[in-house]
Amino acid sequence: MLDPQKLFVPPSLSALQAMYSIETGGAQLALVVDEQGILLGTLTDGDIRRGLLNGQRLDSTVDLMMNRNFRFIYNTEDELHGLNLMRQDQLLQMPILDSKGCVVKVLLLDDLNKQKILPNTAVIMAGGLGTRLRPFTDNCPKPMLPIHGKPMLEILLDQCISSGFRKFYFSVNYLKDNIINYFGDGEAWNVEINYLIEEAPLGTAGSLALLPTNIECPLLVMNGDVLTRLNLKQLLDFHTAYESSSTICVREHITTLPFGVVEANGADLVGFKEKPSYTQLINTGIYIIEPSILSMLSPNTALDMPALLESVRIAGKRVTIYPLHEPWIDVGTPESLQKAYQEWSSGE
DSSP: OOOGGGGEEOTTSBHHHHHHHHHHSSSSOEEEEOTTOBEEEEEOHHHHHHHHHTTOOTTSBGGGTSBSSOOOEETTSOHHHHHHHHHHHTOSEEEEEOTTSBEEEEEEOHHHHSOOOOOOEEEEEOOOOOGGGTTTTSSSOGGGOEETTEEHHHHHHHHHHHTTOOEEEEEEOTTHHHHHHHHTTSGGGTSEEEEEEOSSOOTTTGGGGGSOTTOOSOEEEEETTEEEOOOHHHHHHHHHHTTOSEEEEEEEEEEEOSSOEEEEETTEEEEEESSOEEEEEEEEEEEEEOGGGGGGOOTTOOOOHHHHHHHHHHTTOOEEEEEOOSOEEEOOSHHHHHHHHHHSOTTO
């Protein structure tokens, strides 16, 4: 039985620290309690992401992000009533409180936690030349570079499979036979793999024009040189909830200048900033797009995903951002390849 105390966090805890309880507590949930153990709010991964979108940071305290209007039942009520409420509101968990407001148990809707096969298709861009990684890529396409004996592309495939994806397209160009001969039709992984053959490099979006026209569900599109532990099902749920035409995963990147900055107004000194830091959102190469977006592509025309999404935005369609706080590495240089060796243990 789940011990609810393992989920307890104080309101002064940072969101980054609370993520540990969410990830390891067994309920995908943290319970924010005061010194008397009274439940003040609940905190999920989604609450943290909404907080980040609203200007909070990972070092912000959880009381600024928690859900104060959580659903619960009292321990005097039938648990079946709680389970029915969870099914009705599509909740994965619900606390049971005593008369003082302290948590005595957490209900989990186990059947919702079981993996379901997704109808969505995943497209992995694996056609890049890997120029910055030479000589490693002289005879090996970049997505096939091994991390502890397993090609990066296979690591991505395994991750997608564990999230429920079974339909795949690999976009290939440079040394494409290495990829096609290794993965074949996907039978060895009990999935379906097809290939988008780029006769010439088409960028990170151009090959999407090669997809069949009968796709109905949102598409996951990933660069073949990224490693991440992002929950892809949660990404899809976010995209659907926001009724977006396209969703781009972004990550916070902080740049600290090594110099003091002088602020001036014309010839007058205004002030100083000693080695200031600037926060920006960077593109992680992971997207969800609606099939209707494919009609905006031209056949055999090179196009990168940022240019496509800018066209989507200009056309008046909603493009949303999804803050990614999970581990993420863009394996594009020898230094980042070495980082992947160090941070990704075998089998992950």
